[in-house]
Amino acid sequence: MTICHSNQTRHSPDSVAIVIPMYNEEASIELLAYRLKGTLRILSEHTTPHLVLVDDGSLDHTYEYVERSFSGVENLHLLRHERNKGYSAALKTGIGHALQLNTDLIVTIDADTNYDHFYIPMFVECFPEDCDILTASPWHPQGQRKYFPWHRLVLSLTLSALYRFVLAHYGTPLYTYSSCFRVARPEVYRRIKWTGESFTATSEILARCIINRLRVVEFPFQVNPRWFGISKMKKIKQIKMHIQLLWQLWRNPEKFIAE
Numbered sequence: 228m229t230i231c232h233s234n235q236t237r238h239s240p241d242s243v244a245i246v247i248p249m250y251n252e253e254a255s256i257e258l259l260a261y262r263l264k265g266t267l268r269i270l271s272e273h274t275t276p277h278l279v280l281v282d283d284g285s286l287d288h289t290y291e292y293v294e295r296s297f298s299g300v301e302n303l304h305l306l307r308h309e310r311n312k313g314y315s316a317a318l319k320t321g322i323g324h325a326l327q328l329n330t331d332l333i334v335t336i337d338a339d340t341n342y343d344h345f346y347i348p349m350f351v352e353c354f355p356e357d358c359d360i361l362t363a364s365p366w367h368p369q370g371q372r373k374y375f376p377w378h379r380l381v382l383s384l385t386l387s388a389l390y391r392f393v394l395a396h397y398g399t400p401l402y403t404y405s406s407c408f409r410v411a412r413p414e415v416y417r418r419i420k421w422t423g424e425s426f427t428a429t430s431e432i433l434a435r436c437i438i439n440r441l442r443v444v445e446f447p448f449q450v451n452p453r454w455f456g457i458s459k460m461k462k463i464k465q466i467k468m469h470i471q472l473l474w475q476l477w478r479n480p481e482k483f484i485a486e
């Protein structure tokens with residue numbers, strides 16, 4: 228699981244923002260704080276990291292736990308929606324804030340245990356020169372899906388195959404289209420405006436990048452199951468929304484071209 232080759236020049240950006248949307252994640256906060264504090268410490272050896280946490284109107288104690296667990300963390304930006312607006316809206320709030328910070332790179336990742344936050348420094352440091360957005364890829368032949376429930380694997384694999392088919396005209400196909408763990412240049416989010424309102428935002432952002440010929444690089448990675456808390460993913464609703472997005476991409480790809 229590495230994208231850094233021994234002969235590759237490592238180049239640390241001056242600053243980086245890590246954006247994390249959260250909804251009812253109180254059970255994950257302790258581990259998240261442990262992982263992110265370590266991650267920030269490593270990052271701060273070479274760069275100035277900012278942490279942008281977006282509490283999307285959680286009904287549990289997410290906000291209070293975050294305030295307590297992250298107190299004293301430098302460059303912490305704790306944002307809060309008064310009411311739950313959904314994953315996509317929270318991502319927009321977080322990324323919008325990160326754009327104002329004017330960092331060199333923007334990392335997006337979830338609050339739970341699907342992706343290991345300790346890998347963030349490696350991907351920031353190894354961010355390729357000729358890349359606009361680097362995206363984690365559990366479906367890559369060198370990726371891993373350990374202990375992940377089989378029904379989620381089938382769903383994810385099927386959706387990836389459909390996105391690959393629909394986006395086949397636009398250069399090298401990818402293995403995974405739905406991963407939330409990404410590192411991008413801010414220009415990507417200045418150019419790409421997504422409209423989807425749910426978890427499909429992650430696939431829509433990548434599809435828009437591909438259609439607009441941005442340079443997308445996949446890194447083989449491991450996806451893990453959620454260890455704590457409750458999943459917010461409603462399978463039937465998500466399948467419907469992905470099918471709608473796939474249909475639009477198939478029928479009206481020109482609508483996805485950035486102005």
Ligand SMILES: Nc1nc2c(ncn2[C@@H]2O[C@H](COP(=O)(O)OP(=O)(O)OP(=O)(O)O)[C@@H](O)[C@H]2O)c(=O)[nH]1
Nearest residue numbers: 248249250283313314317337338339453458459460
């Ligand atoms: N802002 C916001 N974030 C959400 C919402 N629902 C989920 N999230 C966050 O989005 C991320 C992904 O949600 P998950 O419930 O983990 O969905 P998933 O990764 O598809 O499924 P599991 O990992 O199996 O639970 C987590 O960081 C959640 O806290 C929401 O309504 N608003």
Ligand SMILES: [Mg+2]
Nearest residue numbers: 337339341453
């Ligand atoms: Mg998750």
